[in-house]
Amino acid sequence: MKYYKHLFSAIKIGNTIDMLPFNQIGQGGSVMNMTALMAKLDELNVKFIFESKMENVEEDGIVISGKNNVKRKIPCDTIVLALGLRPDTDLGEELQDKLTCEVVCIGDCAVSQGTLKNAVSMAHCAAYNIL
Known part of the structure; x- marks a missing residue:
């Protein structure tokens, strides 16, 4: 637990962008873990942008598009990628x-x-x- 406290205190997360809608986040995972994680992210004032994807990385930020394919730029100085997969049968x-x-x-x-x-x-x- 000390590791996570250090990790959360050492980083500043501004926005989290996810292609999934809110009600699909964490499916298949532990409800208790997801509840604790979401509470911690809320405490750190992390903003979520759902049903959106990153389109481009620019010098001073990223360009994302939402479900209506409307693009907007979000300024940032650090990008951390956690890439998911879509099933391919x-x-x-x-x-x-x-x-x-x-x-x-x-x-x-x-x-x-x-x-x-x-x-x-x-x-x-x-x-x-x-x-």
Whole structure:
């Protein structure tokens, strides 16, 4: 816990931009952890901008676009990226069409906002069903 206190006191976070809507943030994670994290970020006056994505990095800030593709510039001097993934089942579907066996997609290629725990669970279930 001391590490997190030091980390939070050493950094200044102004804006957090996320492509997801608010009600999808932290899905699949611990409710208790998300509640504590959101409370701490609120205490640090972190502003969230949901349903937006970063379009460009410029000398004095970033350009983001919202859900209506309206672009705006946010001044900043530091950018920290935490990139998510969107599920991509194309290869699995292509293999399913070509092969006579069942193809199972697991992890981030099958679900958005996957967690290691969920990926391992999906793999376990797939292996169990094979046996």
